[in-house]
Amino acid sequence: MSERLEVRVLKRLPGFTLDVAWTAGDGVAVLFGPSGAGKTLTLQCLAGLLRPDAGRIVVDGRVLFDADGVDVPPQGRRVGYVFQGYALFPHLTVAGNVGFGLRDRPRAEREARTTRVLDRLGLAAFASRLPRELSGGQRQRVALGRALATDPALLLLDEPLSALDAPLRHSLRDELRTILRDWGTAAVLVTHDVTEAYRLADRIVVYDGGRVVQAAPRSELLWQPASESVARIMGIRNVLHGVVVKATPDRIQLRWRGQLLEAVNSPTRSYLPPPESPIAFFVRPEYVRLIRKDRGSADPDHHMNLMAGTVVSDEDFGTRWSLKIRLDVPGEPAQGDHDLEVEVPHLVYEILEIDRDRRWQFSIHRGSIHVLPA
């Protein structure tokens, strides 16, 4: 295995067990999951601040921990750590903080290196300020600079944006992304925010209750969550339950709310549940097509998975509208007062006059119905 990072950690704590194994290559691996899932504990094990009970940690072929007797102390790991809240030394200047990891080097080299890092991060003007005199964004850059100045083999970031206000978070998220790409250091970043995970990750490792429920490249995770629980942790909407009618390696037919739906079976892991077994699937709200009434009646051959329903409520999210649609069929709706959540851009909402016209036909392409293996 030539992965840059191999992690296998077992750590028993009172009332909680962390038992995870995953690998990552170049770029940014994001540990994603709810609070208390064991993400920060994993970082502490990687940094050598917490000793696992069992397992093995390898970075770039160098064994940092092995239950059979290797346990490199944090001082010798060459692992940079950006703490939640940054943990800048309040009694040292920006330059003092950034140069802190370089104190064993010759003075000239230390100063040159510190200056270079400050320049690169746009902090040169703040070199002699104290951390308390900086803005949130500047603090984040100092924390990054302090960790990167020692040229670590691996960079760890624990909820690097959680200390910031919402508007700042967005711009700093992109800034952080640029810095990480620019520096090229392999990084492991912890977050419980889906958008942050998607924006920053090359690979996403989903944590839940001290275990890894899925580890996959970002794009794969977006379209193929491994299970219903992963889909829920990722905040995927329209997770629905139906019954299998017929499954082949290419297609799965299923029954849901009295409709016969056809979905594409996942090509990578053909899933062949027997007929009449329950099945979970999801439909992204932005992939439901409303059918225009001014273009003649809908053609069942052209419009797959055709259904009819009523908009029971809608919400404005600034650039798009979210519509809650209830199917025109008897029985309990699938999600409380509605069956499907559908998203349309503002322009579409206005052109179709959805605020006035509440009854719609819509269709879902078979490729947009994603089956979740049980």
Add this chain to the structure above:
Amino acid sequence: MLSPEILDALALSLRVAVLATALNALVGIPLAYALARRRFPGKALVDLAVTLPLVLPPTVTGYYLIVLLGRRGWLGAPLYAATGWTIAFTWYAAVVAATVMALPLLVRTARAAIESVDRDLEKAAYTLGRSEWRTMLEVTLPLARNGILAGLVLAFARALGEFGATLMLAGNIPGRTATVPLAIYTAVQTGESGVALALVAILTVLSCVVLVAAGRLGARAT
């Protein structure tokens, strides 16, 4: 007005308090760090032993010091057998008594200050290559500085005012072990109210100065 006996007592008291404070710094700061940050066997016992003088009557603490350091004490007897010298009834005894009585004030204050330093800062220092020893010197202690200084000021004040334990171990020998509080006691007993008043005034003013200083440091500690 300032008779030789007053000046003697004052000089002795200052010397004893300064030395006791220095000893406190030497013993108390490492002890406070260990209690705040490390786990070691017998930690609870050490904590108890250091704190006990705060609540015991000073005469009881003094009694234990005699048992330990007196001419026939656990440590005092072998010392006497080897050198023919005993610490009892010397001014060194006053320093020891003041040190022990002041130690809980320093250790408790310094420990609280060290415990209030964010542990992530220490962890950050470790990941940046600093040993625990250098992290203590470069991060923990500098950040706990004001709390430690406040503790030292309180320890100094306590050492300056020590009476009971000093009386037990060092006695009350004018010019040799009679510190200001002991001299006040003697002066009142012998009816020298002028001497008593002068010493009381001096000690009160000194203590006020010290408390204000400690308060300022304490306020800056947070």
